[in-house]
Structure formats: structure tokens, C-alpha cells
Amino acid sequence: MISLLYNRRIATAFFFIPLLSLTKLSHAQNSIGLEAGMSSSYLVTNISNRTSTVINSDRGFTANILLRHTIYRCLSAELIPGITRKSYSINRTDSLAGVYESFNNTYLQLPIGISLTYGRTLQVTIASGIYLGYWMAGRIKGKTPDIYAVTDSISPSGQVLGSYQLKSYDEKYVFSKQRDNRLETGWMLEAGIQYPFSHQYWVSAKARYYQALTSQEKNLSINQVQQYNQTWTFTIGISRMLDKK
Amino acid sequence: MRYKCIPLFLIAVTFFSCKKNIPNPVTNREPVNFGQVFDDYWNGMNANYMFWDIDTLDWNAVYSHYSPIFNKLDLQNKKDVESSVAYFRQIADGLIDHHYYLSFTNALLIDSSVYPAYDHILHDTGYRTPYSYFPLDLKYLDTGYLFGYDNTTDPANPLIVVSGTIHSNILFFSCNQFSLFSSFHSPVSNNAQPALRYLFNRLHNPSGLRGIVIDVRNNLGGDISDLNFLAGQFITTPLQFGYSRYKSGNGRLDYTPWISSVIAPQTGATTITTPITILCDKYSASLAEIFTMAMRLLPNCKTVGETTFGATGPLTDYGIYNDGSFTVPGFMSVKTASGEFKYIDGNIYEGKGFPPDYPVPFSAAGINAGTDVQLEKAISLLP
Numbered sequence: 001m002i003s004l005l006y007n008r009r010i011a012t013a014f015f016f017i018p019l020l021s022l023t024k025l026s027h028a029q030n031s032i033g034l035e036a037g038m039s040s041s042y043l044v045t046n047i048s049n050r051t052s053t054v055i056n057s058d059r060g061f062t063a064n065i066l067l068r069h070t071i072y073r074c075l076s077a078e079l080i081p082g083i084t085r086k087s088y089s090i091n092r093t094d095s096l097a098g099v100y101e102s103f104n105n106t107y108l109q110l111p112i113g114i115s116l117t118y119g120r121t122l123q124v125t126i127a128s129g130i131y132l133g134y135w136m137a138g139r140i141k142g143k144t145p146d147i148y149a150v151t152d153s154i155s156p157s158g159q160v161l162g163s164y165q166l167k168s169y170d171e172k173y174v175f176s177k178q179r180d181n182r183l184e185t186g187w188m189l190e191a192g193i194q195y196p197f198s199h200q201y202w203v204s205a206k207a208r209y210y211q212a213l214t215s216q217e218k219n220l221s222i223n224q225v226q227q228y229n230q231t232w233t234f235t236i237g238i239s240r241m242l243d244k245k
Numbered sequence: 246m247r248y249k250c251i252p253l254f255l256i257a258v259t260f261f262s263c264k265k266n267i268p269n270p271v272t273n274r275e276p277v278n279f280g281q282v283f284d285d286y287w288n289g290m291n292a293n294y295m296f297w298d299i300d301t302l303d304w305n306a307v308y309s310h311y312s313p314i315f316n317k318l319d320l321q322n323k324k325d326v327e328s329s330v331a332y333f334r335q336i337a338d339g340l341i342d343h344h345y346y347l348s349f350t351n352a353l354l355i356d357s358s359v360y361p362a363y364d365h366i367l368h369d370t371g372y373r374t375p376y377s378y379f380p381l382d383l384k385y386l387d388t389g390y391l392f393g394y395d396n397t398t399d400p401a402n403p404l405i406v407v408s409g410t411i412h413s414n415i416l417f418f419s420c421n422q423f424s425l426f427s428s429f430h431s432p433v434s435n436n437a438q439p440a441l442r443y444l445f446n447r448l449h450n451p452s453g454l455r456g457i458v459i460d461v462r463n464n465l466g467g468d469i470s471d472l473n474f475l476a477g478q479f480i481t482t483p484l485q486f487g488y489s490r491y492k493s494g495n496g497r498l499d500y501t502p503w504i505s506s507v508i509a510p511q512t513g514a515t516t517i518t519t520p521i522t523i524l525c526d527k528y529s530a531s532l533a534e535i536f537t538m539a540m541r542l543l544p545n546c547k548t549v550g551e552t553t554f555g556a557t558g559p560l561t562d563y564g565i566y567n568d569g570s571f572t573v574p575g576f577m578s579v580k581t582a583s584g585e586f587k588y589i590d591g592n593i594y595e596g597k598g599f600p601p602d603y604p605v606p607f608s609a610a611g612i613n614a615g616t617d618v619q620l621e622k623a624i625s626l627l628p
Contacts, residue, residue, distance in 0.1 A: 046269035047495065049292065050567040090493065096565070101493055101501065140502060145566070147489060147559045147584055148506040152470040154430040158398065162470055164565070167504045179498040217496050221291055222308050223270040225495040 033066035035237025041086035045227040052094040060085030062233040101142035107133040133184035138173030186212040275575040283315035297497040302339040341596035343556035346580040393437030395428040408440040419460035423467030456627030460524040466531025477511035486539035492568035521546040522623040530554035548601040555598035558582025
């Protein structure tokens with residue numbers, strides 16, 4: 001319950017601050033929009049000591065509010081509060097193929113950036129910025145060898161051949177205060193196109209790249225191997241100008 | 246203004262685009278000095294040791310304290326090499342893992358080892374050496390008991406099993422280790438096989454028995470497959486006895502979720518309502534403890550003897566879970582649990598041992614008088 005309240009407070013902060021900004025910005029050339037799409041994440045770390053193990057990126061989703069304030073004709077400031085699922089999996093290979101652990105982590109994110117827009121009819125936008133994220137929830141799913149479920153057989157030479165059965169799990173991720181670093185900061189790059197279909201409205205398609213600068217784990221030990229989220233998002237959205245030109 | 250924006254933007258992109266190169270301190274190098282020996286040992290433990298969630302040893306403090314000491318030692322100096330064992334003993338002294346065992350591959354230390362759990366037993370006020378109850382217990386058995394000895398399946402670790410009856414209606418079974426499955430199914434005939442066949446036949450046809458005594462005292466464990474192979478003879482439906490988990494990453498607290506640990510019924514097993522007593526002692530270790538804990542969940546089972554050894558974490562090859570035992574090439578091997586085991590009651594008995602329902606201390610006087618007080622207590626509990 002406490003964590004739920006805490007989550008609500010964070011969520012309120014995430015959305016309330018941008019909305020406050022919106023009221024202030026609405027006197028200038030401002031726009032608001034909605035976008036949604038897919039995400040693809042990867043965990044950047046070093047697992048060179050772990051045999052027959054690879055990290056793969058997995059797909060998730062993203063949904064954001066687009067707030068933009070035009071500073072000058074081509075230059076805008078943008079604020080993109082939203083939710084992004086950052087999913088990746090750690091997979092065993094070779095004789096252990098089939099053993100895996102996948103993580104579906106949901107983050108509240110607040111990217112803030114500067115964007116440049118080029119073109120008249122079909123516009124190209126690029127942006128860069130920083131973001132603040134909060135690891136809101138997670139789900140962990142996987143299959144692991146069950147050491148107590150060994151199926152043994154005897155080879156003709158009398159050797160015992162044991163094979164572990166795999167046990168599945170699929171459960172809500174339980175956060176550890178000791179281990180998990182739930183606040184994430186990083187940088188962001190964006191490229192996209194947008195098409196105004198009236199004086200006030202335009203549709204957009206955007207790709208963004210988020211690179212965390214904070215490790216997903218707190219610094220528990222000397223020589224700790226750091227873990228950073230790396231996320232691509234691909235969205236389509238619609239925006240509306242709030243002020244008349 | 247439009248084009249002035251571009252350089253600023255590119256500077257911002259360049260600034261943020263620095264790529265991270267993440268070092269991994271866990272290596273497989275052969276260390277060339279003592280600083281590297283210590284680092285590789287410390288980092289290997291940091292990533293592979295299972296019990297950082299419950300172990301009270303401050304591993305960061307170990308690094309701060311011992312790294313300068315090891316840096317001063319000379320790997321080419323015989324005296325320094327020999328003195329390193331004492332430092333490793335001091336470090337390992339506080340670890341909770343009772344499987345933990347250091348052996349040395351360095352030629353100068355080939356006869357040295359560090360076994361903290363045994364060191365603790367050694368310094369107990371009630372210390373005693375392991376005692377094999379076989380000769381004593383054979384006196385309690387009815388004639389016709391089956392004594393099995395298999396030194397062909399694993400000549401380095403011969404299996405001893407005894408099956409028989411006491412007072413003609415108490416089934417008794419004892420084994421010195423768990424390698425029952427491999428001996429039973431060995432293509433080479435051995436006399437453990439008839440003893441096991443007799444046991445299984447009686448368990449599958451328990452009529453006429455008023456009790457069953459299983460003795461795992463002085464049994465240091467063995468093949469995990471024996472858990473199903475033996476305990477599975479007593480049940481007709483799967484028996485969940487606890488949970489296990491493993492390391493899922495290099496972080497100290499990177500664990501998989503807990504997965505249920507279940508014993509599968511074996512072919513031919515019937516529901517046994519006959520009272521069962523398990524005999525265990527402080528040298529009942531590893532699988533012998535897990536067996537005791539699992540059997541204790543049967544409503545008709547009680548345990549008698551001493552608190553077990555406290556090495557409940559399962560062991561397997563490093564590659565299965567990428568955790569547990571590892572080596573510092575050319576210097577040492579570290580044997581440590583590959584998993585963490587939590588009993589069905591929610592407790593982790595690693596380093597503590599599983600207490601018996603009926604504590605009966607080891608009695609040297611009883612043994613000298615030809616009496617096994619623990620076995621007698623077990624018999625007295627049967628109707």
C-alpha cells in the first residue's frame with residue numbers, strides 16, 4: 001500500500017509538472033499531442049564471465065504526451081512525459097538453450113529536449129535531450145533448470161546421465177530496496193517526420209533512442225558490474241497547436 | 246538562425262553520445278601475483294556466492310582489509326604462499342555456506358584446504374569425530390538382513406547400505422551416502438542392489454510393518470537424483486518440500502525467483518501410513534539433510550538425533566547456473582553451493598542445520614556399552 005502511494009506521488013509529479021508548464025506555455029507557440037508505439041530495449045552490461053549466455057532485446061510499448069514550445073522558427077523545446085516498457089531477456093545457449101529470464105520493466109519517463117524542425121509540407125525533426133525515469137513496475141518470466149527434478153538414466157557403460165527438467169516462472173517483479181535503483185537518468189536522441197494536415201493539426205512518426213546513465217542496480221559492492229538500459233522507441237502521434245499563428 | 250542551431254545540436258549529441266565500456270572484474274586469467282590471486286578470489290565470490298542475502302560477512306570490508314595484505318605477499322616466495330592459506334581461512338571463517346571448501350592447486354599448497362564449517366564443529370565444546378553406526382546397528386537387526394557394499398560403481402566413494410527388520414516388523418534402512426540410483430541401476434552387479442530391492446519391495450508392500458526407521462546419520466549426501474529415487478518411494482502424489490533459487494546475474498543480489506522444490510512419486514510407490522522415523526546427526530549433511538527435511542513433511546514421520554550439518558544449498562557444475570563453485574586458475578578451487586534452499590516453513594537452514602523432533606545427543610558411553618540410544622529412541626516412538 002505504501003509503495004502504491006509512493007508510486008502515485010511519483011506519477012503525479014511526472015504528469016502534474018508538465019501540465020503546469022503547459023498552462024504557462026499556452027501563451028506562446030505551444031502544441032500538445034499524443035503518441036504511442038513500440039519499444040525495443042537492451043541491457044548494456046558485461047556478462048563475459050557467464051558461460052553460454054546472451055542478452056537479447058525484447059519488445060515493449062510506449063505511450064507519451066507530446067508538449068512542445070517553439071522557441072524560434074526551427075527550434076523548439078519539448079517535454080515528453082509518458083510510460084515506456086523496457087524489456088530484455090537473458091538467454092542461455094548451446095546445451096542450455098531454452099533456459100531464459102525475461103524482464104518487462106515499466107518506467108514513467110520525463111524526457112526534455114531541444115528539437116529542430118526542417119521543411120514545410122513534410123517536416124523532418126531531430127532532437128536531443130535528457131530524461132528522468134522511474135522504474136514503476138516489473139514482471140519477470142523465465143525457465144530455469146530445477147536441480148531437484150533430475151531425470152537420470154544409465155548409459156551402457158554404467159555412467160549416470162542426469163538431465164534437469166526446466167521449471168517455469170512468471171511473476172510480478174519484487175523490488176529490492178537494497179539492490180534496485182528505481183530512478184534512472186540518461187540522454188535521448190530523436191529523429192522523425194511530421195505532416196501538418198491542417199493549420200492546427202499534424203501527425204508525426206518518430207524514433208527515439210534512450211541511453212541510461214545510471215545503473216539499474218545500486219552500488220552494493222566494490223567492482224560492481226554496472227547495468228544500463230538502452231531503449232529504442234518508434235511512435236506515431238498526433239499533435240495540435242494550442243495558439244493561433 | 247536556422248543553420249546556427251545545427252552546430253549546437255551536434256555538440257549536444259556528441260556530448261551525450263559517449264559509449265560506455267563496462268569492465269567485468271570476473272576473469273579466467275592465471276594470476277601472476279598475489280594481488281591478482283586475491284582480486285580473482287574476491288570477485289569470483291562476489292559474483293558466484295549464493296548467500297549474500299543472508300550472510301552477515303561484510304564482503305566489501307574483506308576487500309578493504311585483505312587487499313593490501315595480499316598485495317604485499319610474493320607469489321614466488323614459499324613462505325608467503327604458505328601463509329596465504331591462513332588468510333583465506335580467516336576470510337572464509339564467517340561464511341554461512343556449509344558446503345564451502347577451499348582446495349589449492351598451487352603446487353606448494355596441494356595438501357592444504359580450508360573448510361570453515363568443519364572448523365566450527367572442531368571448535369565446538371561438544372566436538373566429536375564422525376561415527377559410523379553400521380557395526381552397532383547390525384546387532385539390532387533380525388537375522389537375514391542385507392548388507393550391501395558397492396565399490397565398483399564409484400570406487401573412490403563406495404556405497405554401504407543395510408536393509409532389514411528389527412523385531413520382525415520394523416523396517417530398517419541405512420546408507421552412508423546417496424549414490425543409490427547409480428548403484429541400483431549399475432550394469433555391474435553389486436550387493437547394494439539386493440538390499441535396495443528388498444527395501445523397495447517392503448515399502449511397496451508395507452502390510453505387517455509397525456514402523457520404518459531410515460538412518461542417515463554420518464551421511465554426507467551425494468547425488469541429488471537419489472532424493473526422488475528414495476523419498477519418492479514413500480509418496481503417491483508430488484510432495485513440495487521447499488524452494489530453491491539461483492544467481493541470475495553478476496550482481497551480489499541478482500537472483501532468480503524462488504521455484505518450488507518437489508519430490509516426484511516413484512513407480513510402484515504406495516501411500517505409507519506406517520509411522521516413519523528418520524535418524525540424523527550433526528554429520529548428516531547436504532542431501533541427507535534435504536531428505537530428512539522432505540520426509541519430515543509426511544504426517545507419519547518424525548526425526549530423532551542431532552541437528553544436522555547445515556549444508557542445505559544444492560551443488561552442481563558451474564555452467565548450469567553460472568554460479569557456485571569456481572576456480573582461480575593455477576592457485577585454488579572454491580567449492581560453494583550452486584543454489585539457495587528455503588524449506589517449506591520459510592526458513593533457510595543453511596549454516597544452522599535442521600533440528601530433530603526428538604533431540605538425542607550422541608552418546609559415547611552408550612556406544613561403548615553396545616547401545617545406540619538414538620536408534621532405541623526411534624524404536625520407542627513406534628506404536
